[in-house]
Amino acid sequence: MGLLGDTWDFYSGNRGFVDGALREHVDLCVTALAMAAATGVLLGVLCAKIGRIAAFAVTSIGNLGRTVPTFAVMGIALTLSTVGFWPAVVGLYALAVPPILLNTFTGLTAVDRDVVDASRGMGFTPLGILARVELPLAVPLIFSGIRTAAIEVVATATLAGLVGAGGLGEVVLSGLDTGQNDVLLAGAIPIAILALAAQLLFAGLERLATPRGLRVTRRLAIHEGRFS
Amino acid sequence: VKRRVRLIGAGLLAVLALVLVAAGCGSSSSSDSGSSTSGGSASVDGTSVTVADKGFTESQIIAQLYAQALEGVGYKATVKSLGSSDIADAAVRKGDIDLYPEYTGTAYNVILKKTDVPSPAAEYAAIKKAYAGRGLTTLTPSPYSNDNRVACTQEAVDKYGLKTLSDLGTASPNLVYSANPEHLTRADGLPLLKSAYGVHFKDVKSVALNLRYKPIEDGQAQCVYAFGTDPQIAKDKLVVLKDDLGKFQGLAYENFPVINSTFFQAQPPVFQQTIDKVDAALTQDAVQKLNASVDLDKEDPSDVAKSFLDQNGLG
Numbered sequence: 001m002g003l004l005g006d007t008w009d010f011y012s013g014n015r016g017f018v019d020g021a022l023r024e025h026v027d028l029c030v031t032a033l034a035m036a037a038a039t040g041v042l043l044g045v046l047c048a049k050i051g052r053i054a055a056f057a058v059t060s061i062g063n064l065g066r067t068v069p070t071f072a073v074m075g076i077a078l079t080l081s082t083v084g085f086w087p088a089v090v091g092l093y094a095l096a097v098p099p100i101l102l103n104t105f106t107g108l109t110a111v112d113r114d115v116v117d118a119s120r121g122m123g124f125t126p127l128g129i130l131a132r133v134e135l136p137l138a139v140p141l142i143f144s145g146i147r148t149a150a151i152e153v154v155a156t157a158t159l160a161g162l163v164g165a166g167g168l169g170e171v172v173l174s175g176l177d178t179g180q181n182d183v184l185l186a187g188a189i190p191i192a193i194l195a196l197a198a199q200l201l202f203a204g205l206e207r208l209a210t211p212r213g214l215r216v217t218r219r220l221a222i223h224e225g226r227f228s
Numbered sequence: 229v230k231r232r233v234r235l236i237g238a239g240l241l242a243v244l245a246l247v248l249v250a251a252g253c254g255s256s257s258s259s260d261s262g263s264s265t266s267g268g269s270a271s272v273d274g275t276s277v278t279v280a281d282k283g284f285t286e287s288q289i290i291a292q293l294y295a296q297a298l299e300g301v302g303y304k305a306t307v308k309s310l311g312s313s314d315i316a317d318a319a320v321r322k323g324d325i326d327l328y329p330e331y332t333g334t335a336y337n338v339i340l341k342k343t344d345v346p347s348p349a350a351e352y353a354a355i356k357k358a359y360a361g362r363g364l365t366t367l368t369p370s371p372y373s374n375d376n377r378v379a380c381t382q383e384a385v386d387k388y389g390l391k392t393l394s395d396l397g398t399a400s401p402n403l404v405y406s407a408n409p410e411h412l413t414r415a416d417g418l419p420l421l422k423s424a425y426g427v428h429f430k431d432v433k434s435v436a437l438n439l440r441y442k443p444i445e446d447g448q449a450q451c452v453y454a455f456g457t458d459p460q461i462a463k464d465k466l467v468v469l470k471d472d473l474g475k476f477q478g479l480a481y482e483n484f485p486v487i488n489s490t491f492f493q494a495q496p497p498v499f500q501q502t503i504d505k506v507d508a509a510l511t512q513d514a515v516q517k518l519n520a521s522v523d524l525d526k527e528d529p530s531d532v533a534k535s536f537l538d539q540n541g542l543g
Contacts, residue, residue, distance in 0.1 A: 017412075082446035083435050161409050164433040164443060170409050173434075177410030179338075 006182035007189070014186070017171070022190050024166035028157050029150070029194070032089045036096030036153075037146050043097075044104025044142075045130070058105060062098040070095045070156050074163050083164030088157070095156055096149035103145025107138030136210065143206035150198040154191060271496050276304045280316050280328040283309050284437075285522045285529065286374065286457060286515065290329040290483060292533035293506045297542050301498050307530075313338050320488050321363055327487040327503075332369055333479035335359070335486070343415070348373070348480035355484075365492040367503055369482035370510035376416065376476055377454040379466035384450035392472035396451070397426035405429040406443040407453035408436060416478050417453070424475045438523075456481070456512060459520030483510060502542075509540045 011018055047058040074091035081087060111134045119133045135142075161169025171187025174180075277298055281291035288309070295305035308325060310316045313334050319325045335355045336342050346354065348369075356366050380390055380403070388399035396403075411417035412434060421427040429451070433443045441460040443449035454461055454468065461468060471477040485503050492499070514536070521532045537543040 014413075078439070078442070082448055083433055083439065083443050084448065161434045162436040163439070164406075164435045164448070166434060170412060170434040173409035174411075174413040177408070178414045180413060183413045 003181055003185065007185040010180075010182045011186045018168075018186055018190070021166055021168045021170050021187065022194075024160070025154075025157055025168045025191070025194065028085070028088055028092060028160055028165060028167055029153050029198075031085075032092035032157075033096055033146070033150055033153055035089070036093050036149060037100055039093075040097045040100025040145070040149075041104050041142060044101045045108065045135075047101075048105050048108035049130075055105065055109070059102060062102045062105075065094065065098045068094065071159050071162070074159060078163055085165050087163050088160035088165035088167070091159065091163075092153045092157055096153050099148045099152070100142070100145040103141045103148075104138065107141030107145075108134050110141070111137045139210045140206055143202055143209065147199060147202035147206075150202060151195045154195045154198055158187075158191065272302045272498060274302070274304055275495075276306065277327070277491075278306045278308060278325045280308045280310045280319060280325040282313060282316055282328070282330075283311055285519055286483075287329055288529040289518050289522060289533055290506075290510070292530045293510075293537065294327065294329065294485065294503060296530070296533055296537055297502050297506050298499070300537070300543055301502050303499075317486070320486050323488050323490065325488075326491045327485050329483050330486045331374060331481040332484060333375065333481035335484075336479055337416075345475075345478050348482065351480055352482070352484070359486065360489070363489050365487040365489045367485050367487070367500060368507060369480075369484040370507040370515075372457060372482065372510050372512040372515045374455045374457045374481040374483070374515070376478055376481075377456055377461075377468045377471075378421070378451055378476070379454040379458075379461050379468045380451040381444060382465055382467060385467045390467070390469060392470045393421070393425045393427070393476055394472050396421075396469055400427045400429050403429055403451050404431045404433065404443070404449040405451045405453070406433045406435060406440050406449040408440060409434050410437075411453045416476075420476060420478075424473060457515040457519055459516050459524055462516065463520070463524060483507065483515075505542055506537075509536075509542065 043058070047054050070091045073094045074087050077087035077090040115133060115137070116129055119129045124133065157167050158169035158172050160167040161171075161173045168187040168191050172184055172191070173187075175182070175184030175187060277295075279291045279295045279298075281287040291307050295307045299305045310319060310325075310328070313330065316325070316328045316330070317339050320328055330339075332348070332352050332355055336351050340355065340358050342354070352366075352369055359366050378393060378396060380396070384390060384399075384403060388395070388402065390396055390399060405418075407418065412432065413419065418427075418432070433449050435443065440452050440454075441458075441464060444452050444460075444464055444466070452466070454466070460466070484507065487503075518532055518536060521527045522529050534543065
């Protein structure tokens with residue numbers, strides 16, 4: 001109770017600092033995530049259509065990419081430019097692409113082949129099948145990839161405070177370094193709330209993006225589908 | 229299938245063994261250079277001593293100086309790297325390590341949790357007394373002090389007529405500042421600059437401790453939170469502003485050895501003599517150069533320490 005009270009006191013006395021950091025944090029996350037969603041979905045679709053070897057290569061590289069520390073990516077970006085917004089975005093982007101790419105790829109390859117055959121039989125073109133059958137069926141997995149990426153990005157954007165890009169990391173790290181737990185929480189609580197908000201937002205978007213008529217089919221496809 | 233399982237098991241064991249070996253090598257490195265000249269007293273011959281550093285350049289150099297100077301008089305020294313003052317303090321009290329270099333300001337403020345700002349002499353006297361009660365022996369601090377400064381580019385200094393921190397207060401709305409996150413909310417950091425000197429920077433770049441000078445070098449910031457022995461002050465031709473009110477420079481951050489008392493009492497006088505000689509040689513200028521050799525010229529801390537001891541006749 002005392003700690004939460006102290007946290008509120010710190011926040012009230014340093015509103016400009018914390019609110020500014022929050023805005024920077026959201027800017028960083030939205031930019032990195034939008035770029036990663038665009039690239040991840042596009043690459044995922046391409047890979048799913050190219051074939052098995054490409055699939056193996058992409059999933060391997062994707063999984064390998066997840067093991068590279070984000071701070072290392074930011075460090076490399078720093079040597080190419082100066083401190084600030086973009087090195088942090090590059091690091092977060094590299095973090096966010098693999099889960100989106102992998103989920104898009106898995107979502108598309110997991111679509112029941114019978115459904116695809118049926119669509120073809122009904123006269124859909126290959127592009128039509130992708131846009132109107134496969135992608136809608138893959139939406140739940142694609143969005144869960146974006147959701148995972150979003151939560152990781154929101155939490156990891158803390159590192160931006162070390163490369164001059166600001167964000168709530170400034171507050172968290174400052175509290176951590178000085179052992180002031182009220183300062184630490186004044187940064188950590190908004191990050192937790194942001195992560196929750198991202199979780200809810202993408203769960204909602206997923207519902208909206210899944211066509212109503214497909215919700216039943218989707219469930220069946222996932223239950224009976226071949227996860228190759 | 230069984231064979232495959234066994235193969236995987238063997239593979240995992242091999243990886244585990246490799247990791248353990250690597251960890252073992254990484255955590256402690258024996259510094260065995262310079263022991264050939266061991267003409268010291270026979271009573272210390274081969275006594276082992278474990279020195280710790282706190283994981284950053286200046287601390288690593290000084291730990292190496294202590295270790296190699298002690299080897300010069302016949303000790304068998306090992307250097308360990310620990311993460312922070314709290315960890316090093318716990319380790320030296322427990323006897324896991326025998327000594328480590330600490331700053332008077334950190335001991336006073338972080339370890340002893342005192343918030344006032346006494347004179348450097350009173351600061352060390354208080355530390356010596358409090359540490360004795362904690363099973364620790366301290367020796368005379370070095371002449372240099374790695375205390376708080378603000379340094380600005382020559383260009384900004386000329387443009388805004390900056391001489392003192394109060395001048396900085398007037399000019400700060402036009403200036404961008406570079407500092408590590410810790411400085412932003414630490415009571416003796418930016419909050420003090422705001423309240424005592426009226427400093428309100430246009431923008432503050434929060435960067436990792438060792439990246440503080442990058443915004444300056446890239447032209448993104450004009451002023452930086454500096455330590456007295458930062459080698460970049462000289463390299464980037466920065467001007468250190470005078471603390472006209474005497475509030476910011478605050479505590480002295482002189483280097484002194486923290487030694488486990490039980491260990492210290494078992495040593496002959498040559499131990500203290502050796503450590504005292506090293507600390508006496510650590511002037512502001514000398515430490516700035518030592519840091520420059522490691523941070524800017526990318527030399528190894530143990531090599532830098534060795535040549536410093538040789539040059540000063542301490543090897």
